[in-house]
Amino acid sequence: MNAYGIWKTAPPDTKVLLAALLFVNLGFYSFIPYLSIYLTGSFGWSLALTGLLLGVRQMSQQGVTFLGGLVADRLGCKPTLIAGLLLRSVGFCSFAFCGEIWQFFASAVLSGLGGALFEPAFQAAFAKLTPQDQRKSLFSFKNMLVNIAMIASSLLGSVLLTLDFKYLSITAGIIYFAMAFFVMIRLKPLEVDIHRQNFVQDIHQIVRDVPFVIYTLVLIGYYFLYMQLYLTIPKAAALATGDPSSVAYIYAAVSISVIVLQLRVTRYTERFANRFMLIGAGSLLMGLGLLLFGSVSGIVLMCACSVLFALGTMVAAPLLLDVIPSFAPPDKLASYYGFNGYAMAVGGALSTSLGGWLYDAGSGIGAAWLPWVTCFIISLAVAGGFYFYFVKPQTGRPLEL
Numbered sequence: 001m002n003a004y005g006i007w008k009t010a011p012p013d014t015k016v017l018l019a020a021l022l023f024v025n026l027g028f029y030s031f032i033p034y035l036s037i038y039l040t041g042s043f044g045w046s047l048a049l050t051g052l053l054l055g056v057r058q059m060s061q062q063g064v065t066f067l068g069g070l071v072a073d074r075l076g077c078k079p080t081l082i083a084g085l086l087l088r089s090v091g092f093c094s095f096a097f098c099g100e101i102w103q104f105f106a107s108a109v110l111s112g113l114g115g116a117l118f119e120p121a122f123q124a125a126f127a128k129l130t131p132q133d134q135r136k137s138l139f140s141f142k143n144m145l146v147n148i149a150m151i152a153s154s155l156l157g158s159v160l161l162t163l164d165f166k167y168l169s170i171t172a173g174i175i176y177f178a179m180a181f182f183v184m185i186r187l188k189p190l191e192v193d194i195h196r197q198n199f200v201q202d203i204h205q206i207v208r209d210v211p212f213v214i215y216t217l218v219l220i221g222y223y224f225l226y227m228q229l230y231l232t233i234p235k236a237a238a239l240a241t242g243d244p245s246s247v248a249y250i251y252a253a254v255s256i257s258v259i260v261l262q263l264r265v266t267r268y269t270e271r272f273a274n275r276f277m278l279i280g281a282g283s284l285l286m287g288l289g290l291l292l293f294g295s296v297s298g299i300v301l302m303c304a305c306s307v308l309f310a311l312g313t314m315v316a317a318p319l320l321l322d323v324i325p326s327f328a329p330p331d332k333l334a335s336y337y338g339f340n341g342y343a344m345a346v347g348g349a350l351s352t353s354l355g356g357w358l359y360d361a362g363s364g365i366g367a368a369w370l371p372w373v374t375c376f377i378i379s380l381a382v383a384g385g386f387y388f389y390f391v392k393p394q395t396g397r398p399l400e401l
Contacts, residue, residue: 003263006141014129014138016186017122018145020179025149027175030157031092031168033234033247038165051231051356053108055349060112062345069120069338070199077125077334078187084118085180093173096166119341124334127325139318140266147255158248202332206339212327214389216343221382222316223347225286225375231352232359232371241299253303254310265314275319280386282316287379294372
């Protein structure tokens with residue numbers, strides 16, 4: 001089935017969530033990738049300090065997403081989603097008025113907390129509203145929409161950044177505000193099997209789910225690789241070309257390849273029963289793409305390596321969240337999505353902070369290969385983790401999830 005057929009057959013409320021996802025990612029990708037360029041350029045921040053800021057934003061979102069999931073399981077997905085979008089709107093707009101380091105960090109925390117509320121609520125609502133027989137195709141379609149937003153946001157971000165950074169941050173914030181209003185009007189009230197079990201009991205049950213905890217731990221490495229898209233990759237592209245806006249070419253290469261190939265890749269991977277094996281294989285392709293990215297020069301070759309990186313995400317990304325309902329009881333779905341957010345919290349924070357430090361350190365000692373080789377080693381560890389725990393041995397859970 002093609003993209004139009006998938007959209008046409010999607011349930012109405014799923015379409016509302018997909019439309020909101022498109023514009024939310026438009027706001028996010030038009031802002032975050034250019035934030036590092038703005039801070040290192042206009043404010044003279046080191047890449048390590050910029051990476052720390054991005055890591056704090058990541059940790060303040062994914063590090064608290066578990067609590068956001070617990071809230072969504074009790075108050076309902078719709079009000080939690082709306083509250084998170086509004087808080088993210090305030091956080092992004094506040095960047096326009098920052099001048100001191102502490103102010104930037106405060107805005108980063110505020111915008112992160114907004115994501116901690118709306119992300120698990122969105123994922124749980126999407127999983128609940130999506131029929132089982134359409135789940136794989138709609139998760140792939142969702143990945144395509146994210147990349148369509150990346151292309152549009154590259155153009156929007158580049159234009160607004162040539163004017164003034166404050167216009168970029170305010171525009172991104174307005175998009176989130178508009179989506180909060182859109183969801184409030186168009187999405188029906190949705191509860192995710194609200195239950196009255198206390199928070200401590202929920203937390204205790206989830207942390208005792210050993211396979212799920214291990215799955216979350218292994219995904220830390222995946223997100224370490226993925227988050228290089230927001231720090232080392234745009235920095236390397238800007239240095240290679242001497243033009244900060246050249247990052248748009250990288251994002252365009254990634255996004256167009258996903259838009260064109262995602263459904264084909266999904267259809268091809270359907271012949272493999274074990275989805276954990278596919279996530280590991282996709283992670284390995286991402287690591288190889290990053291290794292090659294760091295060894296080439298010129299925007300054309302960098303784009304080619306980025307396509308290989310994107311191919312890895314096409315294999316892995318639609319499956320990352322799709323497997324979580326197989327772990328989670330229906331009344332704790334948002335909580336499980338929230339707990340899984342720790343993988344992105346830790347992996348993203350390490351990616352931007354340690355990744356920035358490795359980039360600076362490698363440049364300082366004449367070892368520019370350092371961050372890229374590190375990424376490849378991490379991809380090997382992720383693939384090995386999935387293989388040795390979820391593919392090779394018996395774990396007490398069905399392997400063919």
